[in-house]
Each structure stands twice: as structure tokens, then as C-alpha cells.
Amino acid sequence: xxxxxxxxxxxxxxxxxxxxxxxxxxxxxxxxxxxxxxxxxxxxxxxxxxxxxxxxxxxxxxxxxxxxxxxxxxxxxxxxxxxxxxxxxxxxxxxxxxxxxxxxxxxxxxxxxxxxxxxxxxxxxxxxxxxxxxxxxxxxxxxxxxxxxxxxxxxxxxxxxxxxxxxxxxxxxxxxxxxxxxxxxxxxxxxxxxxxxxxxxxxxxxxxxxxxxxxxxxxxxxxxxxxxxxxxxxxxxxxxxxxxxxxxxxxxxxxxxxxxxxxxxxxxxxxxxxxxxxxxxxxxxxxxxxxxxxxxxxxxxxxxxxxxxxxxxxxxxxxxxxxxxxxxxxxxxxxxxxxxxxxxxxxxxxxxxxxxxxxxxxxxxxxxxxxxxxxxxxxxxxxxxxxxxxxxxxxxxxxxxxxxxxxxxxxxxxxxxxxxxxxxxxxxxxxxxxxxxxxxxxxxxxxxxxxxxxxxxxxxxxxxxxxxxxxxxxxxxxxxxxxxxxxxxxxxxxxxxxxxxxxxxxxxxxxxxxxxxxxxxxxxxxxxxxxxxxxxxxxxxxxxxxxxxxxxxxxxxxxxxxxxxx
Amino acid sequence: xxxxxxxxxxxxxxxxxxxxxxxxxxxxxxxxxxxxxxxxxxxxxxxxxxxxxxxxxxxxxxxxxxxxxxxxxxxxxxxxxxxx
Numbered sequence: 161x162x163x164x165x166x167x168x169x170x171x172x173x174x175x176x177x178x179x180x181x182x183x184x185x186x187x188x189x190x191x192x193x194x195x196x197x198x199x200x201x202x203x204x205x206x207x208x209x210x211x212x213x214x215x216x217x218x219x220x221x222x223x224x225x226x227x228x229x230x231x232x233x234x235x236x237x238x239x240x241x242x243x244x245x246x247x248x249x250x251x252x253x254x255x256x257x258x259x260x261x262x263x264x265x266x267x268x269x270x271x272x273x274x275x276x277x278x279x280x281x282x283x284x285x286x287x288x289x290x291x292x293x294x295x296x297x298x299x300x301x302x303x304x305x306x307x308x309x310x311x312x313x314x315x316x317x318x319x320x321x322x323x324x325x326x327x328x329x330x331x332x333x334x335x336x337x338x339x340x341x342x343x344x345x346x347x348x349x350x351x352x353x354x355x356x357x358x359x360x361x362x363x364x365x366x367x368x369x370x371x372x373x374x375x376x377x378x379x380x381x382x383x384x385x386x387x388x389x390x391x392x393x394x395x396x397x398x399x400x401x402x403x404x405x406x407x408x409x410x411x412x413x414x415x416x417x418x419x420x421x422x423x424x425x426x427x428x429x430x431x432x433x434x435x436x437x438x439x440x441x442x443x444x445x446x447x448x449x450x451x452x453x454x455x456x457x458x459x460x461x462x463x464x465x466x467x468x469x470x471x472x473x474x475x476x477x478x479x480x481x482x483x484x485x486x487x488x489x490x491x492x493x494x495x496x497x498x499x500x501x502x503x504x505x506x507x508x509x510x511x512x513x514x515x516x517x518x519x520x521x522x523x524x525x526x527x528x529x530x531x532x533x534x535x536x537x538x539x540x541x542x543x544x545x546x547x548x549x550x551x552x553x554x555x556x557x558x559x560x561x562x563x564x565x566x567x568x569x570x571x572x573x574x575x576x577x578x579x580x581x582x583x584x585x586x587x588x589x590x591x592x593x594x595x596x597x598x599x600x601x602x603x604x605x606x607x608x609x610x611x612x613x614x615x616x617x618x619x620x621x622x623x624x625x626x627x628x629x630x631x632x633x634x635x636x637x638x639x640x641x642x643x644x645x646x647x648x649x650x651x652x653x654x655x656x657x658x659x660x661x662x663x664x665x666x667x668x669x670x671x672x673x674x675x676x677x678x679x680x681x682x683x684x685x686x687x688x689x690x691x692x693x694x695x696x697x698x699x700x701x702x703x704x705x706x707x708x709x710x711x712x713x714x715x716x717x718x719x720x721x722x723x724x725x726x
Numbered sequence: 727x728x729x730x731x732x733x734x735x736x737x738x739x740x741x742x743x744x745x746x747x748x749x750x751x752x753x754x755x756x757x758x759x760x761x762x763x764x765x766x767x768x769x770x771x772x773x774x775x776x777x778x779x780x781x782x783x784x785x786x787x788x789x790x791x792x793x794x795x796x797x798x799x800x801x802x803x804x805x806x807x808x809x810x
Binding site: 234238244253372383386404411418448452456718 | 733736737740744747751755756759763771772775777778779781782783785786787792793794800801804809810
């Protein structure tokens with residue numbers, strides 16, 4: 161069978177699996193729909209969190225990004241894992257102890273204010289839509305590259321699948337399909353990674369091969385990273401492992417971006433809500449551990465893949481005659497992901513700085529890996545299924561938080577307080593259906609600004625949720641005025657900075673930025689502003705009512721009140 | 727060992743544990759992986775420049791260990807203070 165036939169077989173099989181799981185775990189109650197009835201075991205929730213969290217970007221693009229950034233890729237590697245430490249220590253157990261259904265609900269109750277609830281629900285919806293458009297696009301792109309289906313039909317197929325299990329199965333359906341999707345995506349990531357590690361360094365464990373030495377060619381016996389640095393010097397590019405040299409990001413910018421991504425991760429509503437689905441505060445802690453173990457498996461492999469792919473790319477293509485390029489080059493050339501333009505007309509590929517002969521899309525580093533490592537066709541197909549699993553699982557998690565923010569936080573808690581659970585469940589399903597259609601529209605014709613504002617999702621989460629959640633748990637004295645002032649100023653500051661430097665003055669350079677911090681990292685400053693303002697305003701306003709202070713004392717203890725425990 | 731719940735002692739023990747773990751979190755990622763990366767890169771561990779290793783690998787392993795320690799110690803604190 162050829163690659164395409166294999167892809168059809170594997171993708172169809174995995175989709176059938178997801179739909180089957182959704183049917184088996186369909187729900188009839190609001191608690192089942194929003195938080196899977198709070199019965200998810202810690203290990204399963206860890207896997208589901210891994211799939212929920214790792215999007216098409218983590219699976220397809222991240223290794224390639226790191227490959228081009230070298231050391232600076234650490235902003236993604238540390239930024240997207242370090243947040244789980246904050247999540248585990250500062251938020252997950254307490255939010256689980258508080259219970260109920262959503263993060264905005266905690267904000268609304270802790271700050272005794274529907275205004276705070278509304279701001280939080282609004283941020284949730286905005287952040288999640290920004291994020292979901294990219295996922296739907298990812299589904300379409302995988303379909304079009306591997307199955308030669310038009311992007312928009314790919315999106316439609318993806319939407320139908322997500323619609324089926326998110327609307328029918330709610331959080332329970334999503335959780336168990338995410339467990340399956342995690343397994344698919346991690347296997348699809350690790351097999352080619354092990355193969356390319358073995359091919360280049362003779363060690364099948366990528367994390368070890370990363371520190372090993374090159375097996376073949378001119379640089380046989382040299383440490384992989386030394387060989388890579390040497391190749392970069394030859395091309396007059398900054399060394400791969402060098403940190404703050406010209407042409408790379410500055411130390412302050414790396415620090416700010418890493419912090420914004422960490423804190424943003426800990427404040428993303430679709431990640432937070434996963435910790436509502438386990439049995440207890442204790443289970444929430446263990447499940448944060450499992451989540452990071454499962455995520456770390458991909459995140460420690462990705463930088464190794466990045467280095468292998470980079471060495472391989474340079475050593476096989478640089479100074480090679482165009483007529484001698486390997487097979488995979490030809491097959492990916494047709495997709496436009498790799499492109500050679502013979503500027504000096506000598507028929508040789510020149511990759512050095514300034515020559516501009518070879519254009520390489522970052523996604524190729526993962527997508528073409530199986531072919532570079534000469535793996536069989538079914539592995540290539542598995543990578544397609546893995547990319548789809550990563551995109552669909554994240555999309556489903558996002559859809560659910562959008563639906564809960566609208567039907568529960570705005571509908572049930574503010575507009576129609578006496579709505580019956582049956583009506584609420586119907587409303588939640590209706591909202592999810594509408595949201596999935598909007599997401600499909602964004603996926604088919606993404607508004608031009610989507611790519612520019614993805615940084616927004618993290619910046620916004622960092623500068624809105626994280627500070628008020630932490631203060632809500634760790635202080636009794638933070639008032640509603642403090643929280644609302646902090647949240648809205650943090651978001652407004654971060655939002656205007658991003659809009660200004662991304663849309664109004666995109667040509668601005670590091671010298672124009674505030675303290676040299678790029679729009680990607682400004683969420684870290686927004687977060688500090690939020691903290692400072694919330695604390696200051698709280699000092700000058702009326703302290704929170706007695707029952708709210710009681711609530712704070714209550715959530716600090718893991719023990720369930722009588723009657724709550726199963 | 728008393729089984730009498732003492733919420734404020736439990737909370738103090740929790741905060742102390744958190745402070746220690748967050749200090750390690752900060753040192754491994756920001757200090758070793760970012761602030762000191764250039765001097766540390768002069769040292770090598772196997773084929774890795776040390777600072778680069780912290781930034782691309784080591785910090786992630788440390789994060790996992792931190793949550794493991796947190797979950798395990800909190801289990802013990804829960805029992806010791808009778809709040810589980």
C-alpha cells in the first residue's frame with residue numbers, strides 16, 4: 161500500500177475509534193457535560209490534559225520552530241511546561257476543592273460580583289476562539305497535505321467529528337477521546353523521532369542521542385551539537401547553542417516570553433477546567449503530575465528532533481547539486497514546504513546567510529521526518545493521524561469551555577438564574593453547535609489577523625486570570641474592586657501593546673519596545689500590573705464579606721464537606 | 727502525631743513547601759536556563775553545553791520532579807494534619 165492508502169486506513173480507523181468512544185461515554189446531566197461527573201481517574205486526566213494542551217502547533221510546528229531558533233527555542237520548551245508547576249502548586253487543587261463547573265464561576269463567587277464573572281467569561285470566550293481557529297486550520301492543512309483533499313473539506317470533516325463527540329459526549333466524551341488521541345499522537349511523534357535519532361547518532365532514545373555524537377559523514381565522531389554549531393559557523397549563522405548573540409532574542413525578551421507563556425499556560429481556561437473533572441483536590445495534584453509527565457515526553461523529544469533535523473537538513477542539502485537531492489526533497493517540493501531558487505545559477509544549493517536560495521517551512525521538520533529516516537509508509541500515515549489527533553483534541557476542549565462560559569456563566573448564573581438543568585444542558589449543546597460552526601468558518605477563511613494574535617491568547621490569559629485566581633486563593637483581603645481593576649487593566653495594557661506592535665506598527669524593532677520586550681512577552685508585564693493594581697486597590701476598598709473569607713479558608717483544606725464525598 | 731485538624735499549621739506547612747519548590751523552579755529555568763546560560767555553556771556534560779541543556783532538557787525534568795515531590799509531600803501533610 162502507498163502512503164495515501166495507509167493514511168486513509170489509519171485516519172479512518174482513529175476517527176471511528178473517537179466516535180465509538182463518544183457514543184459509549186455520552187452524557188445526560190449538566191455535571192456530566194461540564195465536568196465529566198467528576199469521576200475521571202488522575203492518570204486518565206493527565207493523558208487527557210496532555211492531548212487537550214498539545215495542539216497542532218506543538219505536534220507539527222514546534223520542533224521545526226526550535227530547529228530554526230536554536231537555544232532561543234527554549235522559550236517554548238520551558239514556557240509551555242513550566243506553567244504546569246504553577247498550575248499544580250497554586251491553582252489546580254484549590255479550584256478542584258471549590259468544585260462547581262467553570263473558572264469564571266470561581267472568579268464570580270470569590271469576588272462576589274457578576275461583573276467579575278462577566279469579565280472572566282468574556283476573556284474565556286475570546287481566548288478560546290483565538291485558539292480554536294488555528295486548530296481547525298491545522299485539521300484542514302493535514303487533510304490537504306496527506307490526503308489531497310481541499311483545505312475546506314478537511315475542515316468540514318474535522319468539524320463533523322468534533323461536533324459529534326463534543327455535543328453528544330460533553331466533557332465525558334471529550335475526556336476519553338482525548339485519552340485515545342494522546343496515545344495516537346505520542347506514538348506518532350516518538351516512532352519517527354527514535355528512528356531519526358538512531359539514524360544520525362546510533363542511539364534510539366532521542367533525549368540521549370541529542371547529547372551523543374554523529375555517526376556518519378564528514379563529522380563522524382563529533383558531538384552532535386558541536387557539529388551543528390560548526391555547520392552554523394560555516395553558513396555564517398549564529399551558533400545553534402549560542403544564547404544572546406546578534407540575530408537572536410535578547411535576555412530580557414527571552415525571560416519575559418518564557419514567563420508570559422508559563423503564566424499564560426496556568427491561566428488558560430480549557431486547561432484549568434480539566435482539573436475540575438477528577439475526584440478530589442488530592443487527585444488534582446497527582447493528575448497535574450501525570451499531565452506534565454505525558455507532555456514532557458513530547459517536549460523533551462521535540463528539541464532533539466529539532467537538532468537532528470537541522471543537522472540532517474544542512475549536511476544533506478548545503479553545497480549539494482540540485483540534481484542530487486534526496487527523494488524526500490522532491491516529494492515535499494510539490495507541497496511548497498521546501499523551495500529552491502538558484503540565485504547564482506550554479507545548480508548548487510547554498511544555505512548560507514544572505515544567499516536566500518533555499519526556503520524551508522518549519523512544519524517540514526516533523527512532517528518529512530519519517531521519509532528522511534526512510535521509514536515505511538504506514539509511519540508517514542501515522543504522523544498524519546497524530547497531527548489530526550493533536551488538533552481535534554485541543555479544538556474539542558476549547559469548544560467545551562466556550563459552551564460552558566455562555567450557557568453556564570452567562571446563561572445560568574447571570575441571565576436566567578432559575579433555568580432547569582435540562583434546559584441548561586440543551587442550551588450548552590446548542591451553544592457548542594453554534595461555536596463549532598463559527599470555528600469551522602474561521603478555519604476555512606481565517607481572518608488575516610489570526611496568526612498575529614495567537615500570542616494574545618497567552619498574554620491575555622497571563623494578564624487576566626492568573627493573578628486574580630492566585631490572589632483569590634492565597635489572600636482573603638483581595639476585594640472585587642481590586643480584582644476587576646487588576647483584570648481589566650492587565651488585559652487592556654497587554655491587548656493594546658499587542659495590537660499596537662502587531663497591527664499598527666509591525667515594522668517596529670526591539671529599540672521601540674518597552675524595555676525591549678516583544679509583544680509575545682508583554683503578558684508578563686501585564687500580569688505584574690494586574691497583581692500590583694489588585695493589591696493596591698484592595699487596600700483602599702471595603703474588605704470582602706465574611707462568607708467570602710470563609711470560602712477562602714474552606715478551599716485551602718482538601719477535605720470534602722460532609723455529603724460531598726462519594 | 728495528632729489527628730486533630732489544625733488548618734493554620736497545615737496552611738503554613740503548605741506555604742513553606744511551595745516556597746521551596748518555587749525557588750527551585752525559578753533557579754532551574756530562569757537562573758540556570760536563561761540568566762547564566764552563557765557562562766554555563768563553557769561547561770560540558772556529554773555532548774551538551776550545560777546552560778543549553780538546562781534550557782532544552784534539564785528544566786523540564788526538574789519541573790516533573792517538583793510536581794512529584796509536591797504531590798507526595800502534600801499527601802503526607804494531609805494525613806499528618808488530618809485534613810484528608
